[in-house]
Amino acid sequence: MCGIIGYCGPREASEVLLAGLKRLEYRGYDSSGISVGFRDNLQVYKKKGKIQALLDVVPESLKGNWGIGHTRWATHGGVNDTNAHPHCDCTGKIAICHNGIIENYVGLKDRLTDEGHRFLTETDSEVIAHLVESFYEGDLEAAVKSTVTLLKGTYGILTMHTDHPDEIIGARNGSPMVLGIGDGEMLIASDVSAMIAHTKQVVYVEDGEVVRMDSGSYAVTDMRNRSVDKKVDSISWELEEMEKGDYPHFMLKEIHEQIDSVPRAIGGRIDEDQATAVLGGLNMSEMELLGVKRIVIIAAGTSYYAGCVVAYLLESLARIPAVTELASELRYRNPIVEEGTLYFAMSQSGETLDTLMAIRELQRKGGRVLGICNVVGSTIARESDGGVYIHSGPEIAVASTKAFTSQLTAMYLFILKMARMRHMAWPEGKRFISGLLGIRKHIGRILEGENSIRELAVKYHKFGNFLFLGRGINYPVAMEGALKLKEIAYIHAEGYSAAEIKHGPIALINDQTPSLFIVPDDHLRDKVISNMKEIKARKGLVIALCVEGDEYAAEIADDVLYVPNCDEEFSPFLMVVPLQLFAYYCALELGCDVDQPRNLAKSVTVE
Ligand code: F6R
Numbered sequence: 001m002c003g004i005i006g007y008c009g010p011r012e013a014s015e016v017l018l019a020g021l022k023r024l025e026y027r028g029y030d031s032s033g034i035s036v037g038f039r040d041n042l043q044v045y046k047k048k049g050k051i052q053a054l055l056d057v058v059p060e061s062l063k064g065n066w067g068i069g070h071t072r073w074a075t076h077g078g079v080n081d082t083n084a085h086p087h088c089d090c091t092g093k094i095a096i097c098h099n100g101i102i103e104n105y106v107g108l109k110d111r112l113t114d115e116g117h118r119f120l121t122e123t124d125s126e127v128i129a130h131l132v133e134s135f136y137e138g139d140l141e142a143a144v145k146s147t148v149t150l151l152k153g154t155y156g157i158l159t160m161h162t163d164h165p166d167e168i169i170g171a172r173n174g175s176p177m178v179l180g181i182g183d184g185e186m187l188i189a190s191d192v193s194a195m196i197a198h199t200k201q202v203v204y205v206e207d208g209e210v211v212r213m214d215s216g217s218y219a220v221t222d223m224r225n226r227s228v229d230k231k232v233d234s235i236s237w238e239l240e241e242m243e244k245g246d247y248p249h250f251m252l253k254e255i256h257e258q259i260d261s262v263p264r265a266i267g268g269r270i271d272e273d274q275a276t277a278v279l280g281g282l283n284m285s286e287m288e289l290l291g292v293k294r295i296v297i298i299a300a301g302t303s304y305y306a307g308c309v310v311a312y313l314l315e316s317l318a319r320i321p322a323v324t325e326l327a328s329e330l331r332y333r334n335p336i337v338e339e340g341t342l343y344f345a346m347s348q349s350g351e352t353l354d355t356l357m358a359i360r361e362l363q364r365k366g367g368r369v370l371g372i373c374n375v376v377g378s379t380i381a382r383e384s385d386g387g388v389y390i391h392s393g394p395e396i397a398v399a400s401t402k403a404f405t406s407q408l409t410a411m412y413l414f415i416l417k418m419a420r421m422r423h424m425a426w427p428e429g430k431r432f433i434s435g436l437l438g439i440r441k442h443i444g445r446i447l448e449g450e451n452s453i454r455e456l457a458v459k460y461h462k463f464g465n466f467l468f469l470g471r472g473i474n475y476p477v478a479m480e481g482a483l484k485l486k487e488i489a490y491i492h493a494e495g496y497s498a499a500e501i502k503h504g505p506i507a508l509i510n511d512q513t514p515s516l517f518i519v520p521d522d523h524l525r526d527k528v529i530s531n532m533k534e535i536k537a538r539k540g541l542v543i544a545l546c547v548e549g550d551e552y553a554a555e556i557a558d559d560v561l562y563v564p565n566c567d568e569e570f571s572p573f574l575m576v577v578p579l580q581l582f583a584y585y586c587a588l589e590l591g592c593d594v595d596q597p598r599n600l601a602k603s604v605t606v607e
Contacts, residue, residue: 001601002085002099003027003071004177005194006158006168008215009185013037014062016187017069020194021051023242026250026396027191028601029071031084035095038064040162042095046084065215066166068158070097073601076105077122087126089133090118093162096132098125099190100154100175101606108150124153132159141212144169145223148210154353154606156190170211175605176351176379177205179218181232186213191603192235192377193242193394200235204377233377241393249594251397251488255580256447261392261402262573263440265409270436275429276420277413282370283386290421293340295322298330298358298369300604302400302483303346306407308476309572310344310415317432317569318418327358328607337365344387344411345371348395348403349603350378357607359383372410374403388414397595398602399488401580404480405443405573412436412569435567439574442564446577449562453578456543456559457585463514466491467505468579469498470518471528477572478518481579488597489587498531509540516579519546519553520571532556545578 003024007016017034032054033046043062047053051071070085077083086095102108105124108131113119117130128147135143140161148155154174160167170177170188180187180195180202187195188211192202205211205220209228212219220228247253271278282289295314297307307324314322327345331354343362347355350373359369359380371384374392381387390406413436420429460466466485470478479495486493496505498517509515515535519528529552532542536556544550544557547565554560561582563574587594 001027001073001603001605002190003029003194004068004097004099004156004158004190006068006170006188007185008066008166008168008213009182010065010215011185012062013064013067014058016198017067018051018055018058019197020187020189021054021069021071023193023196024071024189024191025051025596026193026398027071027073027603028398028596029073030079031072031074031081032070033084033086034058034067034069035086035160036062036064036067037160037162037165042088042092042160042162044086044088044095046081046086048079048081048084066160066168068095068097068160068168075101075606076124083121083123085125087121087123087129089129091133094129094132094136095160096125096129097158098128099156099605100173102127102151102155103153104151128157136161140164140167141169141210144171145210148173149223158188166214168213170205170213172205172209173207174353174356176603178377179203179205179211179213181218185215186218188213192237196235196237196239196242202233202235202377203230204233204382236376237394242396249397249584251399251401251584251594254395254397254402255577255584257393258402258405258443258577259440259447261406262409262443264391265406266413266436267391269413270433272433274420275426275433277417279388279413279417281387281389286421289418291340292320292342292418294338295320295342295344297322297324297344297346298327298355299324299346300327300352300354302404302480303348303407305476305480305483306404306411307344307346309408309473310411312473313412313415313569314418317424318415319422320418327352328354331358331361335362335365337362337367341367343367343369345369345380345384346407347371347380348374348400348407350375350380351603351605352380353605353607356380356383372407374406398597398600399484399583404576408573409436431567435570438566439570442566442574443577445564446574450581453561453581454585456561457582457589459559460514460543461489461491461586461589463512464492465508465513466493467501467508467513467515468493468495468518469501469515469528469531470575471498471524472522473569473572474518474520474575477575477579480576481516481583484580484583485586487600488583488594489590489592490598491586498528501531502534506534506538509535509538511539511541514541514543516543516545517557518575519544519550520568520575521547521550521565522568522571529553529556545575
């Protein structure tokens with residue numbers, strides 16, 4: 001989604017802004033632009049396409065020490081140079097960048113047009129520049145505050161004015177914004193990745209707050225002009241973690257990082273003696289945890305599928321009724337919040353708007369929501385009533401991979417804790433812990449066999465449709481595998497319960513629609529084998545993703561991939577990795593932009 005960055009300081013602003021926009025690229029965008037102030041002039045450059053297109057038009061000699069920049073992910077108005085941000089007012093003295101959606105822009109635009117303002121773009125955002133112009137009477141911050149009181153929707157806005165050199169005003173409602181405190185310089189952005197090269201000292205801006213910054217100072221106030229005391233936080237990520245290193249793509253790097261990210265999510269959270277997990281951030285006493293009668297997990301996309309795996313295991317191992325719901329649906333469903341229900345919001349970025357809004361709706365109704373996030377200090381992490389960080393390190397590729405297995409890890413620890421508090425005996429707890437600790441080794445083995453997955457992708461990447469089929473705890477993994485293939489290789493794929501295909505999707509089967517079956521050595525294996533045979537009987541191609549030694553499954557299938565055998569409940573960790581790699585190599589064969597697939601954004605901060 002859109003990214004924003006602002007800079008005030010001694011350096012050439014264009015250099016800082018363009019480097020920051022490069023770091024924001026991973027969020028997904030279709031155009032970009034900057035506005036740099038020099039003397040009483042705003043120099044605005046905007047370009048459709050990759051940041052390189054912008055770099056090609058911004059003069060290297062561009063002077064000016066304060067400015068704002070933007071990567072746009074189009075919502076209102078086509079993808080072209082004009083609609084790219086920053087947008088200016090009629091005088092050309094004011095420039096704004098906006099992340100979010102202004103829902104009432106049509107009425108505002110009509111009114112401003114009647115008042116004589118000239119609009120140049122089709123965007124919702126341009127109204128902001130003209131509103132600031134209409135309110136401006138010498139105090140830029142006051143004009144921004146008057147503007148945002150009229151806006152309905154979500155926004156992270158940066159504003160600059162030629163009469164206010166070395167000053168940027170930021171305002172936030174629903175879209176992320178973080179201030180970076182440097183040495184004699186100040187940054188503001190939608191994401192810490194844009195500023196980590198300059199500072200690790202940050203202040204998170206909250207909804208309803210307005211920031212005024214210059215190169216040496218900042219002040220945060222609320223809409224009633226009351227000063228807000230802000231805590232300065234430190235970013236724990238290192239710049240190198242955001243680099244590709246020797247890998248050709250971030251996605252491949254992040255798939256490989258699972259060897260370390262899974263153990264990192266476990267680190268320090270196991271009590272071997274008591275055979276349980278220690279999760280301090282839950283902010284709940286043992287008595288409160290014992291009182292939990294039901295668990296609802298809310299999430300989107302890959303996080304949702306991780307949630308589905310977790311819900312399955314919460315029921316089977318901890319014996320707590322659990323469901324996973326799409327955050328986007330729950331928030332408009334008028335959910336019933338009952339005593340004894342505990343909610344989890346799972347989100348890698350911690351900024352997904354659907355999930356955030358669902359949390360707020362649940363909290364409004366008295367629900368307790370715990371966050372399972374990766375990005376420390378993200379909005380969801382801050383607004384949750386407690387939670388667990390998954391610590392998988394920055395996930396830069398748009399397609400989520402390592403976050404999935406780390407989300408599972410963090411929640412498996414919670415399941416262990418809940419199960420041990422109920423009926424799980426000590427030896428069972430020990431067995432569970434050793435299973436969890438063994439995942440790293442198994443993932444390593446799968447990665448060693450990466451070539452066979454690549455060969456499979458070479459053979460199958462030209463097929464236009466796939467079915468991914470699994471059962472039980474691996475049914476969500478089938479959906480995740482299909483999602484990966486869709487989003488990065490643009491191959492149509494459906495994730496289904498293997499049991500359900502006879503109720504409809506089997507009609508799709510022909511020799512042009514391969515079915516990839518997930519066949520762990522679990523209590524449903526024989527049923528899945530029967531489903532494979534049903535496909536073979538209809539001349540469908542079958543790929544079996546099964547455990548080493550399962551010769552029978554291999555005989556039925558046209559092609560086979562193996563993963564090490566493990567206890568049933570840990571199989572999702574192992575089954576998902578080959579599916580991530582399969583999608584990756586199919587995308588590579590098809591020449592797709594693996595890390596930044598078309599139309600997608602990393603952090604989905606609009607509805
Ligand atoms: C898929 C993907 C998305 C995200 C979804 C939720 O590869 O990346 O489906 O999983 O947008 O994002 P988070 O977890 O940041 O809330």
